[in-house]
Amino acid sequence: MSVRAAIWGEKQEAIEESLKAVDEDLFCYIRDFAYEEVLARPGLDLKTRELLAITALIALGSPKELATHLEGALRVGATEEEVRETILQSALFLGFPRALAAMKLFHKVLKGRGSAHPREG
Amino acid sequence: MSVRAAIWGEKQEAIEESLKAVDEDLFCYIRDFAYEEVLARPGLDLKTRELLAITALIALGSPKELATHLEGALRVGATEEEVRETILQSALFLGFPRALAAMKLFHKVLKGRGSAHPREG
Amino acid sequence: MSVRAAIWGEKQEAIEESLKAVDEDLFCYIRDFAYEEVLARPGLDLKTRELLAITALIALGSPKELATHLEGALRVGATEEEVRETILQSALFLGFPRALAAMKLFHKVLKGRGSAHPREG
Amino acid sequence: MSVRAAIWGEKQEAIEESLKAVDEDLFCYIRDFAYEEVLARPGLDLKTRELLAITALIALGSPKELATHLEGALRVGATEEEVRETILQSALFLGFPRALAAMKLFHKVLKGRGSAHPREG
Amino acid sequence: MSVRAAIWGEKQEAIEESLKAVDEDLFCYIRDFAYEEVLARPGLDLKTRELLAITALIALGSPKELATHLEGALRVGATEEEVRETILQSALFLGFPRALAAMKLFHKVLKGRGSAHPREG
Amino acid sequence: MSVRAAIWGEKQEAIEESLKAVDEDLFCYIRDFAYEEVLARPGLDLKTRELLAITALIALGSPKELATHLEGALRVGATEEEVRETILQSALFLGFPRALAAMKLFHKVLKGRGSAHPREG
CATH class of the missing domain: 1.20.1290.10 (AhpD-like)
Structure with missing residues (x-):
């Protein structure tokens, strides 16, 4: 399961749609760097x-x-x-x-x- | 063991002396409220x-x-x-x-x- | 008069009810430590x-x-x-x-x- | 053109009326010091x-x-x-x-x- | 007595020399606006x-x-x-x-x- | 030229050595995400x-x-x-x-x- 799925749960789709509408590049940084790279780290x-x-x-x-x-x-x-x-x-x-x-x-x-x-x- | 002993370890005495010298009332609040009341809570x-x-x-x-x-x-x-x-x-x-x-x-x-x-x- | 009575005035009861509903322990710290201990100090x-x-x-x-x-x-x-x-x-x-x-x-x-x-x- | 006219545009009058109603002295500092002195500097x-x-x-x-x-x-x-x-x-x-x-x-x-x-x- | 004289006391000259050396315009704003205009207000x-x-x-x-x-x-x-x-x-x-x-x-x-x-x- | 070369100039090597010594992962994020991805954006x-x-x-x-x-x-x-x-x-x-x-x-x-x-x- 992705970190976003774990944290955002049933709201994942709605949050992602809303983030994408606001700014696609910022959304990508939040998804790929913040959630799936840093928050996904072991330790x-x-x-x-x-x-x-x-x-x-x-x-x-x-x-x-x-x-x-x-x-x-x-x-x-x-x-x-x-x-x-x-x-x-x-x-x-x-x-x-x-x-x-x-x-x-x-x-x-x-x-x-x-x-x-x-x-x- | 007090929370201060756990967190400050071998430096406890030095830290307490220094805090007391700076302000005795602030020291008491830090000791009694911050460390031994709030940080000591279960949960x-x-x-x-x-x-x-x-x-x-x-x-x-x-x-x-x-x-x-x-x-x-x-x-x-x-x-x-x-x-x-x-x-x-x-x-x-x-x-x-x-x-x-x-x-x-x-x-x-x-x-x-x-x-x-x-x-x- | 308590410090809370002085600062909160006629809203005291409403504020206290609302704080208690939110979190009883935080309410107690605000009442006993913030208001009636620290803000009540002379000086x-x-x-x-x-x-x-x-x-x-x-x-x-x-x-x-x-x-x-x-x-x-x-x-x-x-x-x-x-x-x-x-x-x-x-x-x-x-x-x-x-x-x-x-x-x-x-x-x-x-x-x-x-x-x-x-x-x- | 004043800096305020440039930044506030068609809302200038409304913003100024609202600021004046809130506090005339603060309005004057914002107008005379913040906008027309500091933001108006060359460089x-x-x-x-x-x-x-x-x-x-x-x-x-x-x-x-x-x-x-x-x-x-x-x-x-x-x-x-x-x-x-x-x-x-x-x-x-x-x-x-x-x-x-x-x-x-x-x-x-x-x-x-x-x-x-x-x-x- | 100027507000600066009251607050800076015997250090006034040294502070002013040092501020002037750092940036004359910022010094003027601090002297004329911050100290002698705003801090000097009655009330x-x-x-x-x-x-x-x-x-x-x-x-x-x-x-x-x-x-x-x-x-x-x-x-x-x-x-x-x-x-x-x-x-x-x-x-x-x-x-x-x-x-x-x-x-x-x-x-x-x-x-x-x-x-x-x-x-x- | 990399963004780091432009901003850090002749200190680039020293800064990078120092960052690496402090934490290699944080160094990589600063280099690859902060400098060469976000600060390197056009616009x-x-x-x-x-x-x-x-x-x-x-x-x-x-x-x-x-x-x-x-x-x-x-x-x-x-x-x-x-x-x-x-x-x-x-x-x-x-x-x-x-x-x-x-x-x-x-x-x-x-x-x-x-x-x-x-x-x-």
């Missing part, structure tokens, strides 16, 4: 890579890209608790406002997945 | 927490604090390869200059640990 | 603390959290002019785009408070 | 200056101000390709998430200009 | 302005410019405690690594001023 | 690309990588004035402290190139 499992991606995106304050990897982390096997801990810890290094914004976003992502009690998910 | 192992810390510190561009956690990651069981992959991946999210600066710093850290061939460490 | 009055918070949030570019502290600053006694000066000065250190985005947000906050002539508020 | 043509502005705004992650200068770059003579290359290159220095967010915004800007086939614009 | 006292400057510079992670304003804050009447509180509070918004780096720098600044017991200053 | 001349790189690196606050591209800009044909204007303009978007730090670095770079009167260079 770290995909779950850890997604938690690292979440941390980097909290630092950047990029909500849309963060949402993609919050979902991606769950898809490649991170538990809800692991994602919560990743966000909580970011408060120490990046400050509470960034951590809080990320946790609100994660709350929305969990709700969007249709779990009635996001806390127990 | 993520300390190795993953240190790789997340490295990513956050690459984003901040804070070389001294980054060096502390590059060493800390190795102390709590991360392999040299896992640290390298964490840094390499950060190029995707935070850009090559930040990743390169971090890798140079890691190279220095490895040299400081006295390994003759840092690459094979 | 700086709450008005100055809120102006400092505004500056930090302009630097982060976090609009929601910035709005909270723009309102908070007014609640703990900052004048509209003091908040405007804080934002204006941030242009020097953080650039005009960040300052402008903050000023637009403050304009909205003032409008939301129902003052017919926000400039004279 | 770099306005097109290059707008591409530099785009890069700085991608770094800041400020979407509204970025949209203004994406349009501004086109108005002062940058081709769509030059803007795309500026955004693409930013992925190297500022990471893919920032570059991608900027490219999506540029796609929207191009659509808003009514070009049926934004790619060929 | 906030210079001490508060310097504490805000410190916060912005902690966010930027710019050690040299931060040192200038740590000294400047003391010169315009901030107590050591007020500066410490400003730095401590920044940990909440900008994370512990940035706050710690700033506190270490402040410790050095205090030592450089020749106080035997920096903590009691 | 923007190398001089403009280097001025954009300078702006991005001022935003990141990465002095070593910034020095490389300040020199690189001069090597690929940017005049000293064009580099100065790029730095000056960054004050508007990224704040004066970042612009000032960059201008000091450029001053040092010019001195290192042995020009007796860096201002007239």
